[in-house]
Amino acid sequence: MSPSASGKLVVVGTGLIGGSFALALKGAGKVDSVVGVGRGRDNLDQALRLGVADRTYTRDEDWTAELGDAALVLLATPVGEMPALFAAIAPHLGSGTVVSDAGSTKRDVVAAARAALGSAFSRFVPAHPIAGSERSGAAAASATLFRGRQVVLTPLPETDPAAVERVRASWTQCGAIVTLLTAERHDALLSAVSHLPHLLAFALIGELASRPDAADYWRVAGNGLRDFTRLAGSHPHMWRDICIANAARLRADLAAYRRELERIDAMLARGDGTALSALFQRAGAARAALLSGRRGGGDVE
Amino acid sequence: MSPSASGKLVVVGTGLIGGSFALALKGAGKVDSVVGVGRGRDNLDQALRLGVADRTYTRDEDWTAELGDAALVLLATPVGEMPALFAAIAPHLGSGTVVSDAGSTKRDVVAAARAALGSAFSRFVPAHPIAGSERSGAAAASATLFRGRQVVLTPLPETDPAAVERVRASWTQCGAIVTLLTAERHDALLSAVSHLPHLLAFALIGELASRPDAADYWRVAGNGLRDFTRLAGSHPHMWRDICIANAARLRADLAAYRRELERIDAMLARGDGTALSALFQRAGAARAALLSGRRGGGDVE
Numbered sequence: 001m002s003p004s005a006s007g008k009l010v011v012v013g014t015g016l017i018g019g020s021f022a023l024a025l026k027g028a029g030k031v032d033s034v035v036g037v038g039r040g041r042d043n044l045d046q047a048l049r050l051g052v053a054d055r056t057y058t059r060d061e062d063w064t065a066e067l068g069d070a071a072l073v074l075l076a077t078p079v080g081e082m083p084a085l086f087a088a089i090a091p092h093l094g095s096g097t098v099v100s101d102a103g104s105t106k107r108d109v110v111a112a113a114r115a116a117l118g119s120a121f122s123r124f125v126p127a128h129p130i131a132g133s134e135r136s137g138a139a140a141a142s143a144t145l146f147r148g149r150q151v152v153l154t155p156l157p158e159t160d161p162a163a164v165e166r167v168r169a170s171w172t173q174c175g176a177i178v179t180l181l182t183a184e185r186h187d188a189l190l191s192a193v194s195h196l197p198h199l200l201a202f203a204l205i206g207e208l209a210s211r212p213d214a215a216d217y218w219r220v221a222g223n224g225l226r227d228f229t230r231l232a233g234s235h236p237h238m239w240r241d242i243c244i245a246n247a248a249r250l251r252a253d254l255a256a257y258r259r260e261l262e263r264i265d266a267m268l269a270r271g272d273g274t275a276l277s278a279l280f281q282r283a284g285a286a287r288a289a290l291l292s293g294r295r296g297g298g299d300v301e
Numbered sequence: 302m303s304p305s306a307s308g309k310l311v312v313v314g315t316g317l318i319g320g321s322f323a324l325a326l327k328g329a330g331k332v333d334s335v336v337g338v339g340r341g342r343d344n345l346d347q348a349l350r351l352g353v354a355d356r357t358y359t360r361d362e363d364w365t366a367e368l369g370d371a372a373l374v375l376l377a378t379p380v381g382e383m384p385a386l387f388a389a390i391a392p393h394l395g396s397g398t399v400v401s402d403a404g405s406t407k408r409d410v411v412a413a414a415r416a417a418l419g420s421a422f423s424r425f426v427p428a429h430p431i432a433g434s435e436r437s438g439a440a441a442a443s444a445t446l447f448r449g450r451q452v453v454l455t456p457l458p459e460t461d462p463a464a465v466e467r468v469r470a471s472w473t474q475c476g477a478i479v480t481l482l483t484a485e486r487h488d489a490l491l492s493a494v495s496h497l498p499h500l501l502a503f504a505l506i507g508e509l510a511s512r513p514d515a516a517d518y519w520r521v522a523g524n525g526l527r528d529f530t531r532l533a534g535s536h537p538h539m540w541r542d543i544c545i546a547n548a549a550r551l552r553a554d555l556a557a558y559r560r561e562l563e564r565i566d567a568m569l570a571r572g573d574g575t576a577l578s579a580l581f582q583r584a585g586a587a588r589a590a591l592l593s594g595r596r597g598g599g600d601v602e
């Protein structure tokens with residue numbers, strides 16, 4: 001197996017993530033052809049026009065015939081669709097085809113792959129490119145989306161090391177920084193740094209929108225609310241799937257956060273400016289650590 | 302009184318907001334000279350070098366002698382410092398000097414002005430330019446900061462209409478969109494769209510920073526957490542003052558938000574994807590309303 005992803009790439013879900021992956025590898029000359037598979041014909045036609053894919057199929061067409069000689073299959077759909085997709089591809093995969101995904105949660109995707117892929121499970125490399133956006137669709141795809149961004153791989157003890165290297169090389173060719181984690185650790189970290197922030201943003205915008213005078217609030221909103229709304233503009237079904245898949249961990253993080261809000265409410269109730277200042281300063285210092293620390297790559301554990 | 306702010310401008314607090322106000326009015330040829338007053342000599346020297354101010358004083362120097370012939374005095378400090386500043390300026394104001402501020406809360410600033418300014422209170426025009434940033438200091442000042450941004454004025458029944466017009470004209474000359482509200486309405490709206498989002502961001506980053514393995518979280522953080530950290534990078538003392546000044550309203554909004562989180566936790570607990578989807582879609586629709594609605598100006602009530 002070559003460390004490059006030369007050969008045929010099949011991308012299921014030619015949206016922002018799948019489309020950008022295809023564009024980056026085509027731009028680097030690392031794939032011979034790209035097959036795009038999607039739900040809607042309109043988005044697939046756009047993928048063709050933009051050069052994201054060379055051939056396209058809707059899900060109810062005979063796309064699985066493309067799998068036998070594919071070098072790499074990337075599932076880049078909401079995680080809730082993956083169990084059915086693993087079941088659909090399993091009988092048609094070639095003996096050398098590597099399978100990967102771009103799901104935002106990993107334990108549920110690994111479980112679905114294990115249940116459906118049979119002997120091909122050893123060639124499944126779970127992956128999560130951390131490059132979400134409130135934009136979506138093939139029109140939002142960009143060959144540069146992943147440059148300098150983190151991609152987490154969560155291979156299992158039984159995963160073929162050559163398959164891991166092939167997927168790692170593909171993401172490196174996209175300009176990403178690849179980190180290896182267990183699926184459990186990935187889901188725990190992402191719950192706190194991504195899933196919870198999205199949930200908090202949806203909650204804030206949703207609560208304000210339910211007020212009868214919401215228009216007055218929007219009118220005086222500045223950058224504070226704008227940053228929250230960017231997250232709340234993310235794809236509703238994708239985030240429903242993420243929240244359901246990672247619900248246990250997310251609820252634990254939400255509980256810790258609600259306790260923090262309770263502590264802050266007590267500071268406000270007693271007018272404790274000293275405690276508020278200390279909290280705000282700790283957060284500011286953490287921000288500096290985050291802005292410097294997130295540039296690194298490598299294996300967290 | 303001319304509708305322009307020609308004459309001498311005294312800015313107390315030559316940071317991002319005060320410095321940008323001075324630069325914009327100087328650039329528009331609407332002030333003859335700018336006097337900068339601040340806590341630290343280093344920032345004042347930078348203000349001189351950058352052309353923000355023509356003369357500068359630290360707070361313990363004899364800056365109040367500059368007030369008698371000033372056309373406009375702008376207090377652009379954290380709101381907690383304003384009671385002492387109103388008391389300091391009151392005896393020295395000229396009979397035509399208009400006073401304004403740039404505080405993020407308005408009821409407390411109005412009360413402090415009323416208590417200290419005496420007959421000059423009718424020439425005090427409470428104002429809030431909604432153009433915060435995680436940057437601070439004269440070095441961050443820009444003549445274009447306020448272009449297209451909202452500035453809320455909260456004049457009282459006893460405020461001199463000519464003073465309101467002078468302050469309104471100054472902000473319009475900066476390129477801002479001026480809206481008139483009562484101080485009560487301002488504080489209620491800003492609690493929800495600015496103070497609460499900042500508090501939520503400080504809480505999230507602070508809670509994560511308190512975990513022993515925080516560095517692992519920062520490493521995989523993407524845009525979701527980045528947007529939260531921008532807010533949590535805001536000035537700790539400024540935000541302590543805002544939270545204390547607007548505590549009652551902020552606690553009410555925080556309570557509504559915590560109830561929303563409780564509802565969401567119940568959705569997660571019962572795996573209710575339909576309810577989560579509905580919430581996420583409502584938030585997405587509200588975002589669209591916000592992005593279109595916030596471009597307008599005028600009087601909300």
